[in-house]
Amino acid sequence: MADNLKIYNTLSGNKEPLKPLVEGRIGMYVCGPTVYSDVHLGNCRTFVSFDIIYRYLLYKGYKIRYVRNITDVGHLEGDTDIGAEDKISKKARLEQLEPMEIAQKYTLGFHRMMDIFNTLSPSIEPRATGHIIEQIEMVKAILDNGYGYEVDGSVYFDTIKFARDKKVYGQLSGRKLEDLLSETRELKKQDEKKHPSDFAIWIKADPSHLMRWSSPWSVGFPGWHLECSAMSTRYLGKHFDIHGGGGDLKFPHHENEVAQNYGACNCAPANYWMHGNMLLMNGKKMSKSDGNSLTPEQLFTGNSPHLSKGYSPMSIRFFMLQSHYRSTLDLTDEALQAAEKGFQRLMEGYRNLLSLKPDEKQVDRDLNSKLESLMHQVFDNLDDDFNTPKALANLFEMVSVINSIKNHQIDSDKLRSDTLQKLQKVFKEVVFDVFGLKEEELSSGEDEVTEKLMDLILQLRQQARTEKNWGMADTIRDALQEAGIVVKDGKEGTAWSVKH
Numbered sequence: 001m002a003d004n005l006k007i008y009n010t011l012s013g014n015k016e017p018l019k020p021l022v023e024g025r026i027g028m029y030v031c032g033p034t035v036y037s038d039v040h041l042g043n044c045r046t047f048v049s050f051d052i053i054y055r056y057l058l059y060k061g062y063k064i065r066y067v068r069n070i071t072d073v074g075h076l077e078g079d080t081d082i083g084a085e086d087k088i089s090k091k092a093r094l095e096q097l098e099p100m101e102i103a104q105k106y107t108l109g110f111h112r113m114m115d116i117f118n119t120l121s122p123s124i125e126p127r128a129t130g131h132i133i134e135q136i137e138m139v140k141a142i143l144d145n146g147y148g149y150e151v152d153g154s155v156y157f158d159t160i161k162f163a164r165d166k167k168v169y170g171q172l173s174g175r176k177l178e179d180l181l182s183e184t185r186e187l188k189k190q191d192e193k194k195h196p197s198d199f200a201i202w203i204k205a206d207p208s209h210l211m212r213w214s215s216p217w218s219v220g221f222p223g224w225h226l227e228c229s230a231m232s233t234r235y236l237g238k239h240f241d242i243h244g245g246g247g248d249l250k251f252p253h254h255e256n257e258v259a260q261n262y263g264a265c266n267c268a269p270a271n272y273w274m275h276g277n278m279l280l281m282n283g284k285k286m287s288k289s290d291g292n293s294l295t296p297e298q299l300f301t302g303n304s305p306h307l308s309k310g311y312s313p314m315s316i317r318f319f320m321l322q323s324h325y326r327s328t329l330d331l332t333d334e335a336l337q338a339a340e341k342g343f344q345r346l347m348e349g350y351r352n353l354l355s356l357k358p359d360e361k362q363v364d365r366d367l368n369s370k371l372e373s374l375m376h377q378v379f380d381n382l383d384d385d386f387n388t389p390k391a392l393a394n395l396f397e398m399v400s401v402i403n404s405i406k407n408h409q410i411d412s413d414k415l416r417s418d419t420l421q422k423l424q425k426v427f428k429e430v431v432f433d434v435f436g437l438k439e440e441e442l443s444s445g446e447d448e449v450t451e452k453l454m455d456l457i458l459q460l461r462q463q464a465r466t467e468k469n470w471g472m473a474d475t476i477r478d479a480l481q482e483a484g485i486v487v488k489d490g491k492e493g494t495a496w497s498v499k500h
Ligand SMILES: [Zn+2]
Pocket: 030, 031, 032, 228, 253
């Protein structure tokens, strides 16, 4: 398969041609969410970015096994290994639920959100708790190869020995052996590690810990980094094509994953490491404690002091497409308003494109070759490390031509029918299949009875809100969402639309 696609590889710091291990096939692993709370917007951006990457690879005809895990054990609060509490376990204790109830609740919420943003499901979505055996096997292999040590039932990865033996430590994050050795952070008294940069791969659990499994070392649970090494190996093999995730995972998570894979299998897990960039808000890092944050729900409803109104999921997806996945993206109300307009203009351009009728009486060579060249540019830009903002700009140049023809500023008989057909095909495929956008019904246009019923339901919801009966208001909103109805509260009242 001839392919011009270039991917920016964090390992080399360069754009490299994509050369799959097996021609025509790609194995891709992306780190999924830790399901102890609602998925936040920054994560949504990461998963939408990898959805576009996945969609473009599919569009190019690759057979892809796309694995995205669910972290339901092992992700600890803070960065210390021992004494810190597992995030799922903690939430379960606080809410007096089974850990699996927590994981189930937030996994469903995550799936619902991914659905709202129109992302495709991965081929396999493995859970960390479903792969304890694989993780124990990996710890054994790491110990057998001399890269781990056990202290009182917990097992640690020996980063210093690894960094000395293998010259690959720090490839992703730029940390070097000298940096590790010069680390001045003193080990705390209760710390069992030989060195501050060592990390736990098996953690002995105290008896109050809710999630524990038997192992050769202790009743405990696996370290967070271990699951991705174990599950990528299980489903994609020891060596596969692409590993992705949010940029914040480069260190320590991904660096430690590489170390574990070498430690257990003596080879690098992935050829290409891809990292998305951060979502900012009003130029600053999102932070709940500073009030500089938004939930996806708030973004849909506009229920936040940061927003003048609610925005539809596709306007937000469009907003994300407007920046490259490796650039930071700054979320502001103005930028969202512009994205909403841009999305509507793109959809209107598509509808206009479908209505064009060619007539080859006075074919205009320049016009046809301009359109041909724009179509080439779209794919050149997507081939250049998935440059969606540039490809989007090409589409808007097409929209200008389409609208000029539609408005009779250019005669439609200057357009060749084969150019038009190709344009319709390319436009449709890029916008809907690759970018994953879809038409949204902005005005409901359903029959009269539905309108009246919806008015009644929204009135009841408003009443519940006025009476501060938030439980009832949420129940109504959730039930509507379940039925595929998106409700948006704006300054001019509440609007609703049917999700398609
Ligand atoms: Zn991971």
